[in-house]
Every structure is written in C-alpha cells, then in structure tokens.
Amino acid sequence: MTKDLQIRVSPSVAAQDSKIIHYVASEQALSIMRITGVRILRRSIDARSRTIMVNLLVRVWIDEPVDDTPVIAPVQYQAVKDNAPSAVVVGMGPAGLFAALRLIELGVRPIVLERGKNVKERRVDVARISREGIVDPNSNYCYGEGGAGAYSDGKLYTRSKKRGSIEHILNVFHCHGASRDILIDAHPHIGSDRLPDVIAAMRETIIRCGGEVHFNTLVTRLLLNSTRDTVVGVATASGAEYAGPVILATGHSARDVYRMLHNEGIALEPKGIAVGVRLEHPQQLIDRIQYHTPYGRGQWLPAAEYTFVTQVEGRGVYSFCMCPGGIIVPATSEPGLLVVNGMSPSKRNTHWANSGMVVELHPEDLPARYDAPHDALAMMNYQHDLEALCFEQAGNSQVAGAQRMQDFVEGKESQLIPPSSYPAGVQPSRLDRWMPAPIAGRLQRGFRTFGKAARGFLTNQAIVIGVETRTSSPVRIPRDIASMHHIALRGLYPCGEGAGYAGGIVSSAIDGERCAEALVAKL
Ligand SMILES: Cc1cc2nc3c(=O)[nH]c(=O)nc-3n(C[C@H](O)[C@H](O)[C@H](O)COP(=O)(O)OP(=O)(O)OC[C@H]3O[C@@H](n4cnc5c(N)ncnc54)[C@H](O)[C@@H]3O)c2cc1C
Structure with a gap:
C-alpha cells in the first residue's frame, strides 16, 4: 500500500529520511517495521514564525517494496525523419x-x-x-x-x-x-x-x-x-x-x-522595465533576520532568501532575482558599459546574499529627449545611457561603483567599502548623486520601508553596487x-x-x- 501524506516537520526531520519514517510511523500509529520507504514529492520552508517548519508532501510505502519508477515520466526524444521540414x-x-x-x-x-x-x-x-x-x-x-x-x-x-x-x-x-x-x-x-x-x-x-x-x-x-x-x-x-x-x-x-x-x-x-542597483549583505545577517535567530541557519536550513516590495510615488520598488549564497557578476554584453547581475552556485554557500533592488520605469517617465511617445527604442536607449554613465563613473572600467547601504539612504560618502563578492572589484562612488534622481530617491525611500519591515536589513554592513538594468526587455x-x-x-x-x-x-x-x-x- 502507498499513502501520500502532507506533513509539517522541523528542518532536521525534513532533511533525513530515517527521521521522516519515524515521524510518519508515530503520526499514523504504524509499526516502523511496516514502512519500507518514503519519497518527498513537494517541499517548502515556512519561515514566517519564530519556529521554522518544513511542509512536505511525502509518499509512504507500507508493507510493500518501494517503487523506483519516477513520479513524472522522463521526456523521450526521437530523431526527426531525413526529409523532415x-x-x-x-x-x-x-x-x-x-x-x-x-x-x-x-x-x-x-x-x-x-x-x-x-x-x-x-x-x-x-x-x-x-x-x-x-x-x-x-x-x-x-x-x-x-x-x-x-x-x-x-x-x-x-x-x-x-x-x-x-x-x-x-x-x-x-x-x-x-x-x-x-x-x-x-x-x-x-x-x-x-x-x-x-x-x-x-x-x-x-x-x-x-x-x-x-x-x-x-x-x-x-x-x-x-x-x-x-x-x-x-x-x-x-x-x-x-x-x-x-x-x-x-x-x-x-x-x-x-x-x-x-x-x-x-x-x-517600447516596454516598461525596472532599473536600480544590486544590494549585497553578508549571508549570515540575512539568515539571522529571515530565520529570526541570532544563531543563523544552522545545519539543516538553506541560505535564507527574501522578497521586498513597496510603492513609492506611484512606482513599484522591489527586490529582484535574489541570490542567496551567491556572487555579483559583471553582466554587460557590450564594451564601454557597466551592468551588474547576480548568480549563485548549487550549494549557495558563499558569504554573501545579493539581489537586484529596482524601481519600475514606464516609457512616460523618460526625459523628453528620448522621445518615448514616438521612438520604440526609447527605453532601450535610456537603459544603454545609464549603463554608459555607470561605466564612466567607474573610471571607464568594470571596477563597479559601490556605496554602503545606509550611506546611500542618508546621502553620505562611504570612505571604505567592505569586501564584496563582485569579482572585478568595487570602488567607493556616490550612487545617490549620479544615479537619476527619480531612481535613487525611490530606492532610498524603499530601503527605509524595507528596513522597518525587517530589523537589521537597512545597514552599513550592506553595499549597493551599480547598475542593475537588464531586468526585462525594453x-x-x-x-x-x-x-x-x-x-x-x-x-x-x-x-x-x-x-x-x-x-x-x-x-x-x-x-x-x-x-x-x-x-x-x-x-
Ligand atoms: C547573471 C544572470 C543571472 C540570472 N539569474 C536568473 C535566475 O536565477 N532565474 C531566472 O529565471 N532568470 C535569471 N536570469 C534571467 C534569465 O537568464 C533570462 O530571463 C533568460 O535567459 C531569457 O531567456 P531567452 O532565451 O529569452 O534569452 P537569452 O537567455 O538572453 O538568450 C538569447 C540568446 O540569443 C543569442 N543571440 C542574441 N543575438 C543574436 C544574433 N543576432 N544572432 C545569433 N544569436 C543571437 C545570445 O547570444 C543568447 O545566447 C539571469 C540573467 C543573468 C544575466
């Protein structure tokens, strides 16, 4: 007999099949000897309250051998015919x-x-x-x-x-x-x-x-x-x-x-996009905030994620493409431009957590010189110019301009930039000044809101790095x-x-x- 059960367990139970079997046996009032195996079908972490739980949908085999057939059949590809179009x-x-x-x-x-x-x-x-x-x-x-x-x-x-x-x-x-x-x-x-x-x-x-x-x-x-x-x-x-x-x-x-x-x-x-910066915190700090504990994520939990979203003066300000345990990368496709983005390895085990922090931008938000009402490429041209400005501010290099998060919000210079994952290196830069005011201003207000929602998030341990522009098609x-x-x-x-x-x-x-x-x- 097989049974699909929805269970809610601690992270350490969720990580070990033997413990799941014990849990199921006690929940279902079964002898442990009757359970021949379990397989997790769905898994999600619930970090909303102080005690972190993991929701699992598990298939349990009782009194019969475990069936190894994949739950979803593999996709089969056949060669096309010689005369195929x-x-x-x-x-x-x-x-x-x-x-x-x-x-x-x-x-x-x-x-x-x-x-x-x-x-x-x-x-x-x-x-x-x-x-x-x-x-x-x-x-x-x-x-x-x-x-x-x-x-x-x-x-x-x-x-x-x-x-x-x-x-x-x-x-x-x-x-x-x-x-x-x-x-x-x-x-x-x-x-x-x-x-x-x-x-x-x-x-x-x-x-x-x-x-x-x-x-x-x-x-x-x-x-x-x-x-x-x-x-x-x-x-x-x-x-x-x-x-x-x-x-x-x-x-x-x-x-x-x-x-x-x-x-x-x-x-x-033309199409609206979102532009802003990459924000980078120490991962341990994000783990402490998201998992509500000074001890961090411990042995069984993955590097914590976050999502933030708010509205400032009629435009969305939000986190985008968050990379727990990841690195920031130089993602331009053309020389003479500077664009940042993020990625992370499968184990998500670097010291850093980064995400795009971006502001919604509509064609009508562009300065008049882009002629957005008549030029389908207006948003693309704006995006290009912002990346060129960022490259120029970085002394025509891929060594990205960076500012501490709190300094960015308060409009202060950052003398020293803490170590960053960005492999091309970072240098102090007044992003609050040279980024277009409607973007920088909304980010500043957005960061204050996020800092209130999650204590410790708005901090000078974090840095902003410019610019993040390739969020979607312009x-x-x-x-x-x-x-x-x-x-x-x-x-x-x-x-x-x-x-x-x-x-x-x-x-x-x-x-x-x-x-x-x-x-x-x-x-
Ligand atoms: C660093 C980074 C991290 C990202 N992380 C994530 C993530 O974690 N999750 C996620 O969902 N998305 C992520 N994205 C976004 C995601 O990669 C894109 O949404 C996705 O790749 C878009 O797929 P696509 O096939 O439409 O276009 P693309 O992936 O952009 O592929 C377009 C291809 O067309 C080729 N091409 C362009 N012009 C020509 C031409 N004239 N002739 C021939 N070939 C051409 C390009 O070389 C390219 O290979 C990330 C992007 C970056 C840069």
Whole structure:
C-alpha cells in the first residue's frame, strides 16, 4: 500500500529520511517495521514564525517494496525523419533551446544559430571580464550557449501559473542532468556550477536527434519573400543564409537585433522595465533576520532568501532575482558599459546574499529627449545611457561603483567599502548623486520601508553596487495572439524574453515551446 501524506516537520526531520519514517510511523500509529520507504514529492520552508517548519508532501510505502519508477515520466526524444521540414531558431538561451527541443518532439528539424561560443569555451571569456575588464561582444554573461540563463543562479521559479507547463520544463532540465530536487522544491534552483553541463546535454539531444547547432553565427538580417509579408530565413554576418520559418529568441540584451528590426521598418513597441542597483549583505545577517535567530541557519536550513516590495510615488520598488549564497557578476554584453547581475552556485554557500533592488520605469517617465511617445527604442536607449554613465563613473572600467547601504539612504560618502563578492572589484562612488534622481530617491525611500519591515536589513554592513538594468526587455516585438507570429510578418516568431513575452528562465522556456508549437501548426 502507498499513502501520500502532507506533513509539517522541523528542518532536521525534513532533511533525513530515517527521521521522516519515524515521524510518519508515530503520526499514523504504524509499526516502523511496516514502512519500507518514503519519497518527498513537494517541499517548502515556512519561515514566517519564530519556529521554522518544513511542509512536505511525502509518499509512504507500507508493507510493500518501494517503487523506483519516477513520479513524472522522463521526456523521450526521437530523431526527426531525413526529409523532415526545417525551422531556424536564432539564439540558444532557454527560449531557443526549449523551442528546438519541442520542434524535435513535433518532427521538425531545428537549425539553431547562436552568436556566441559553446558553454565551456564561454567560461574563459566570462572570466576575462572580471580579470582584465575585457568584454567580448559575442561571448559574455548574456551571449553564448545557454544565453543569459547559463551563468545564472538557475532559479526556476516563475510567476507563471501554468503548473503543467512548469512541471514539464523542470522535467526536461532534470532529464538533462539537473538534480531531482528541482521537481520537489517550492523554490527550485540549479546553480551556476551545474547549469553548463545541463545545457551541454540539451545541445547533445538536439544534435543526436538530427538538429543542427551553429556557434559563432551572428544573425544580421531577415530574409523576406517578394511581397515582403513573410520571413523565409535569415542571413548571418559571414554572408551565409539559412532558409525556413524563424523563431527569434535573441534575448533582451541584443540591441543590434532591435535596431536591425527597427531599420527594416518592422513594428516594435517600447516596454516598461525596472532599473536600480544590486544590494549585497553578508549571508549570515540575512539568515539571522529571515530565520529570526541570532544563531543563523544552522545545519539543516538553506541560505535564507527574501522578497521586498513597496510603492513609492506611484512606482513599484522591489527586490529582484535574489541570490542567496551567491556572487555579483559583471553582466554587460557590450564594451564601454557597466551592468551588474547576480548568480549563485548549487550549494549557495558563499558569504554573501545579493539581489537586484529596482524601481519600475514606464516609457512616460523618460526625459523628453528620448522621445518615448514616438521612438520604440526609447527605453532601450535610456537603459544603454545609464549603463554608459555607470561605466564612466567607474573610471571607464568594470571596477563597479559601490556605496554602503545606509550611506546611500542618508546621502553620505562611504570612505571604505567592505569586501564584496563582485569579482572585478568595487570602488567607493556616490550612487545617490549620479544615479537619476527619480531612481535613487525611490530606492532610498524603499530601503527605509524595507528596513522597518525587517530589523537589521537597512545597514552599513550592506553595499549597493551599480547598475542593475537588464531586468526585462525594453522593447516588445508584437505578436498576433492567435498565430504567435509577428503582427505584420508571417514566418517570424518573436520568442522569449527578448520579444517581451517572458521574464526569467522558466517562462522563456515555456514561450519557446509555445512558439515551436505555433510554428509547426502553420507548417
Ligand atoms: C547573471 C544572470 C543571472 C540570472 N539569474 C536568473 C535566475 O536565477 N532565474 C531566472 O529565471 N532568470 C535569471 N536570469 C534571467 C534569465 O537568464 C533570462 O530571463 C533568460 O535567459 C531569457 O531567456 P531567452 O532565451 O529569452 O534569452 P537569452 O537567455 O538572453 O538568450 C538569447 C540568446 O540569443 C543569442 N543571440 C542574441 N543575438 C543574436 C544574433 N543576432 N544572432 C545569433 N544569436 C543571437 C545570445 O547570444 C543568447 O545566447 C539571469 C540573467 C543573468 C544575466
């Protein structure tokens, strides 16, 4: 007999199967000898009150051998037929990868074109940004196999409500080597140390099943039919052409792609984003605050997370992409700009906790010179200029400007900056002065609110580092709702975060699958 039970236990019980068995035996008034095994199906931490508890959904085997069959069946990929039709996928981030895998499932051969290098070679270029301040415009934290998702935290939670789709995406990650924990945890994450192998395994599936993957292949042009209402392929920087309907999954950093579309007269829309700073605390301090104890997280609890949100003068101020036990990274995709972001390894075991702290920005908030009412690229241009300003304030380097948190709020200079995880180094800087006043001012007020909500959070032990700007796409490439192709161009499927229809790894992956399905329906 098997039973699925919802239980609420201490972190030490939740971490050990033998203790779960004892707990269940006593709860169910069963002899311990009758329980042959348990498996956790769902796990979430409840840290709202002083006593931290873990909610578990467990499957219990009683008087029968444990069945090892996976709860969710593994995804099977068959090779496409020799004469299968092809589709072009531009970009190999989560959206492009999942689009390609879905095309294979539907019997279509994906031809994947990626401007960057494979995920292993990319590592060298990513390290050079921190070590030498040199940014390769085609191989960095945003570009290359795996896209912006490759050297990320790999947090796999999303605000998307499509439970079935989310489970499927997690299962595909798991089938390519991600831990089974991601199928269980309420806040699953893979970690920047594990993601590259998972991504490489996905590429192997694509190639094994008859797909093509071309690295160092920068798409520079769309090919249109004679009546200019249908995209029939793409051209690359080297002059090569690839024919087929196109899934354009180039992410939110590919400004050259937006400019190319704009110059071709293809309809685009400006989109609101959020900009601000990365905030970094010692992880121990966050553990003490979130777990309500001076002793920190102890042996059984993971590095604590937080989420903050408030409204200041009609705009949201909120924490974004929090990385417990993580590091801050230089995430620009172009030389001459400074952008920060965060990631964390699978164990989340560094000394630091960081998150983006950002302010909502609408096109109408931009200074008049950006001409937001008439220029679809206005928000993107603003984002670019803020990153350029940040680079300039850092003495034209990747050594980021930083200020202690309380000093930032009180408008004071920080003489000394405490050690930071940011590998390119930090230097004192008056972010409160040089950041645009509507952003800095709202962050200051937001931080005061967060400091009241969580005692100890507003502190000079924490630092703010500038700037965080790549939170979502500054442009939308509008789609026809039913067919999912571009509103004016058949054969072009704007996809993932860069199209403005997704934000984060999971929702971009879901969008990749949906675009593939829409494309195949049309074929
Ligand atoms: C450091 C960091 C940490 C992050 N952490 C998380 C996290 O923990 N959880 C989460 O959900 N999200 C996280 N994100 C965001 C997440 O990575 C993105 O939301 C996601 O990758 C978007 O997927 P995408 O496929 O739409 O675009 P991208 O991942 O941006 O992929 C676009 C791809 O297109 C390629 N490309 C661009 N232009 C061209 C061209 N002209 N020709 C050919 N190829 C081109 C790029 O090289 C890139 O590989 C993080 C991002 C960063 C930078």
